[in-house]
Amino acid sequence: MWARVARFEGDPAEIDRRIESVRPLLEPGGRPDELADAKFLLLVDPQSGAAIGVALFDSEEAMRRGDAVMNRGPGHAGSRSAVEFFEVPLHTL
Numbered sequence: 001m002w003a004r005v006a007r008f009e010g011d012p013a014e015i016d017r018r019i020e021s022v023r024p025l026l027e028p029g030g031r032p033d034e035l036a037d038a039k040f041l042l043l044v045d046p047q048s049g050a051a052i053g054v055a056l057f058d059s060e061e062a063m064r065r066g067d068a069v070m071n072r073g074p075g076h077a078g079s080r081s082a083v084e085f086f087e088v089p090l091h092t093l
Helices: 011-027 060-072
Strands: 004-011 040-046 051-058 079-088
Touching: 004 060, 011 040, 011 051, 051 060, 060 079
Parallel strands: none
Antiparallel strands: 004 051, 004 079, 040 051
8 A cells, every 4th residue: 555645834824724625535436546546544633734645556566657647636725835745554444
């Protein structure tokens, strides 16, 4: 399993709106084909307005395709400040 981890910054007063702007993208039918099998987590810090989006993929190739799609889209969770990639050697999902 592989993970794409994106960090976002934004106004803490806008955190609820930012969460709601992401929600439709994660529902069935709301994702591009390249993201159909991915699993997603959105972590938020309501105090600072920071958010971390974690997308989990079955393979590195799938993660790279998903990354390309997500880079073309707007930053719904806020202003993206970093993107990192990780292999996930242990998980219970």
